[in-house]
Amino acid sequence: GQQVMQIPQYQHVQEGEDFTTYCNSSTTLSNIQWYKQRPGGHPVFLIQLVKSGEVKKQKRLTFQFGEAKKNSSLHITATQTTDVGTYFCAGRGTTDSWGKLQFGAGTQVVVTP
Amino acid sequence: NAGVTQTPKFRVLKTGQSMTLLCAQDMNHEYMYWYRQDPGMGLRLIHYSVGEGTTAKGEVPDGYNVSRLKKQNFLLGLESAAPSQTSVYFCASSKTLAGGPWAYNEQFFGPGTRLTVL
Numbered sequence: 001g002q003q004v005m006q007i008p009q010y011q012h013v014q015e016g017e018d019f020t021t022y023c024n025s026s027t028t029l030s031n032i033q034w035y036k037q038r039p040g041g042h043p044v045f046l047i048q049l050v051k052s053g054e055v056k057k058q059k060r061l062t063f064q065f066g067e068a069k070k071n072s073s074l075h076i077t078a079t080q081t082t083d084v085g086t087y088f089c090a091g092r093g094t095t096d097s098w099g100k101l102q103f104g105a106g107t108q109v110v111v112t113p
Numbered sequence: 114n115a116g117v118t119q120t121p122k123f124r125v126l127k128t129g130q131s132m133t134l135l136c137a138q139d140m141n142h143e144y145m146y147w148y149r150q151d152p153g154m155g156l157r158l159i160h161y162s163v164g165e166g167t168t169a170k171g172e173v174p175d176g177y178n179v180s181r182l183k184k185q186n187f188l189l190g191l192e193s194a195a196p197s198q199t200s201v202y203f204c205a206s207s208k209t210l211a212g213g214p215w216a217y218n219e220q221f222f223g224p225g226t227r228l229t230v231l
Contacts, residue, residue, distance in 0.1 A: 009153065033219065042203060043156065045219035088155060090220075100171070101220070103148075105155040 004091050006104035013079045013111050021107040023072040023089035030092045032065055032072045033101065038085045046087075081111050114139050117223035119204050125229045126194045134189040134226050136204030143209035145187040146171075146220065147179060149200040156203065162187055163209075194230045202226045 003026045013019050023032065031050045035043040047056055049065035049072060056063045060083075062075045072089055086108045090101040117138045126132055136145065143164050148156040158171030162181040176198060178190045187206075191198060205220040 006155075035220075042222040042224050043205075043220075044222070048219065090156075100158065100161060102158075102172075103156040105153060 004089060004102045004104040006089055006107050008107055009105060011107055011109045013083075013109060015079055015081060015111055015113050017079055018075065018077045019079060019109070020073055020075045021087055021109075023074075023091070023104050025070045025091050025093075025102075027070070027093050029069050030094050030096075032069075032089055032091045034063060034072075034074055035088045035090060035103075036085050037088065037106070041085075043088060076109075079109075079111050081113060084109060084111050116140065117204055117206055117221050119202075119223040119226050121226060122224065123227050125231065126191075127231050128195060130194050131190070131192050132194065132228075133191075134202055134204075134228075136187045136189070136206075136223055137185055138187075138204075138206040138221070139185065140206060140208075140221065141184070142206035142221070143184075144207045144218075145181065146205045146207075147177070147187065147189045148203045148205065149173065149198075150203060150225075151200050159189065159202075196230045198228065199230045200228060202228060 005024050007022050033048045034046040037043045047063050053067045054065040060077045064073045086106040088106045090103045120135045146161040147159040150156050157173045159177050160179040162168045165184040168179045180188045203225050204223040207218045207220045
């Protein structure tokens with residue numbers, strides 16, 4: 001079955017630095033979503049990517065969908081303490097029910113001032 | 114709007130006991146989902162529903178049952194709890210939209226239920 005893997009599992013970042021988290025699927029995806037979960041909270045939707053090679057930006061966050069639609073990345077520039085949390089990617093396989101997502105294990109981000 | 118609500122927030126069970134987790138949404142969403150979250154494993158889909166009266170198995174359905182008698186509610190039942198079911202359970206909902214993969218079907222999550230089975 002489809003598997004979605006995220007690396008790294010854990011990211012320790014100094015405030016002001018940039019970092020990237022990666023998401024890889026074993027199969028081609030129809031679309032991919034990213035969610036953020038603050039410590040003790042619930043996942044909150046950030047963005048959805050659909051097109052091959054698509055790039056979307058939200059302020060300091062840049063999301064990219066690979067050309068083969070099997071991988072994605074989230075790049076955060078000038079990390080702030082408000083970026084603390086776990087970032088999940090979630091992909092829908094081309095044969096899956098449109099509402100069904102496969103979540104990666106997440107990248108836990110810790111920011112030190 | 115309250116969005117997605119879950120009851121209870123916390124629960125401790127003994128092995129073999131049963132319980133029902135309730136999820137309610139007031140956004141008129143067609144799709145609803147139950148996930149469990151365990152350290153290092155992300156969110157795993159237990160069961161989901163594409164509409165009132167219909168349910169389907171997800172990735173880890175064993176030991177759980179669900180019902181969707183009303184559109185706004187999705188219940189998750191544990192008939193005989195086991196320590197392996199200790200987890201945080203999240204309910205989520207999303208709209209139905211035409212358009213295939215282009216459909217904007219973000220999932221809205223509830224606050225979660227922290228369940229411990231002793």
